[in-house]
Amino acid sequence: MNTDLLVIGGGMAGLSAALEAAQLGATVMLLEKQPELGGSSAMSGGCLAFAGTDLQSRCGVDDSDSLLFSDLREVGGFENDEALVRAYVDHQLDTYRWLCGNGVVFGKGIETSSGQSVPRVHSVDPADAIRQLAAACARTGKVTVHLNARAQRLLRDADGRFCGVLSMLNGQSREIHARRGVVLTSGGFCRNAEMVHRFAPQYDEAVFIGGEGNVGDGLRMAMEFGADLRDMAYIKGTYGKHPLDETNHHSCLAVYKGAIAVNQDGKRFVDESISYKLLGDAAIRQPYGATFQILDQRIMDSGDDSVRILDFQRRHQEGLFIEADSLAELARKIEVPEAVLQQTVDQYNTDVDAGQDSVFGRASLVHHHGRPCRIEQAPFYAYPSTAAVFGTYCGIRVTPKMEVVNVFDEALPGLFAAGEVVGGFHGAAYMTGTALGKATVFGRIAARSALKGEARHA
Incomplete structure (x- = not known):
């Protein structure tokens, strides 16, 4: 032939x-x-x-x-x-x-x-x-x-x-x-x-x-x-894959709209604006590789249903987001220490107001684009997230x-x-x-x- x-x-x-x-x-x-x-x-x-x-x-x-x-x-x-x-x-x-x-x-x-x-x-x-x-x-x-x-x-x-x-x-x-x-x-x-x-x-x-x-x-x-x-x-996993979702093959990247990433201790562990490959590396090093993206209603509403990695509403409708009226209730639902999660968000909001992330130096939403925003408008949401190797x-x-x-x-x-x-x-x-x-x-x-x-x- x-x-x-x-x-x-x-x-x-x-x-x-x-x-x-x-x-x-x-x-x-x-x-x-x-x-x-x-x-x-x-x-x-x-x-x-x-x-x-x-x-x-x-x-x-x-x-x-x-x-x-x-x-x-x-x-x-x-x-x-x-x-x-x-x-x-x-x-x-x-x-x-x-x-x-x-x-x-x-x-x-x-x-x-x-x-x-x-x-x-x-x-x-x-x-x-x-x-x-x-x-x-x-x-x-x-x-x-x-x-x-x-x-x-x-x-x-x-x-x-x-x-x-x-x-x-x-x-x-x-x-x-x-x-x-x-x-x-x-x-x-x-x-x-x-x-x-x-x-x-x-x-x-x-x-x-x-x-x-x-x-x-x-x-x-x-x-x-x-x-x-x-x-x-440099083989790396991509951050944002729900560990229990077998229907959606794609990550959810609420962090690029203003969410923070926390581990099972309720603490941030990374500058959330970096490449989601580097986020994946950071997540896989957390206990059990288990983390959560924490966001509020304003961030939820900023999603884009035409872009799969930013389609928050569809995932919410599918029950993949965990929702609560307060951070304390959210912490109980995702089984992280209430006081620690509240302190993490409070510190982050204070840093946003000051214009400087005192913990990890986050200066943007993603790469060099966008300004970090406060997480304060109830209800609050958590998206369980791990790293998945897509390629x-x-x-x-x-x-x-x-x-x-x-x-x-x-x-x-x-x-x-x-x-x-x-x-x-x-x-x-x-x-x-x-x-x-x-x-x-x-x-x-x-x-x-x-x-x-x-x-x-x-």
Whole structure:
């Protein structure tokens, strides 16, 4: 079986790579080992981080490439690859417009979340976004999608160039050859407990949420040929997952609207404005990994039902928030010391009035955006919160052209990668919207880079 470009994985990154290549005139074969497209992308919160968009302009938000770049570098603790961050920033606005032009519908509002100095959460229905990209691929007439097709081993030609894959297709082992190369968009490995333990044993007992196929297939296939890895030390859980809620796969981030986070002793344990990956690290270190987000009615009313991580009302209707008319009653309900919780909130309110958090130095609602607010308007609410691993945010090292790089800093010819399988972009933490954002931005770059390379006959 022959094609121009072979894409392994049918989430946002794979579909973006396939569609970009097809629109440039190439034939594409996309392999997805699950029975349907989407993977973790379809299960996500549907947030993408873009700067300088028409949506931001309509909402009165002043954003820029330079601010996005500085935010990404800062939230990543400057551990991220500056060249990858620059590649994202340079292509993100065009990619936003490209998504709009291919049927992806963004919500009318815009919010601020983890790592953002200004509102830049552009929201989509993630499952619908996947459907729109798949439909756009189909309209080109150049993309062939194979479901239940698991890639097993990469293939190289006599010159050492990657030229295809050995795959299980229709129950048979088949070689698929690609003239322009192979793009790995196979996701992370949050469903592979052994691999998670190897790189992040502190999360052995964490909740893991992600596509069933996310077991590290692409990572292993690339590692066989010496692919280098990035950010493996920075696997982190995301804060805000209700420990008993098996219906909602997404975090609830009331802290970014003004809530505080307390542990079972009723005490704050962190600056709540930092990246929710760092919040996750802090939460997992608390007794039993159990914490609560504490908020009042004003904060409850400030939620946004168009953004899943800020949809407080729906979670309230589902009974996930614990409500009380006083802080003392709330403390009894969540079984923390009444006097301690009251003292914690009183101290926080005093610090808000003084303009300085004397305990953890919180100076904003989220990153550098928004001012902390008092928690004082009854009724009061608590949202039980732990850390959940939604994605691994690390993986194969690539160049800004999405070429896979080996441990000797050499590009592996004909092999490209994009999406969650890629490391080096996030660094030590994470900005909301950059997982789906990098999937589509980097998927497009990978396709263009592959098509610019030398074509080989299969």
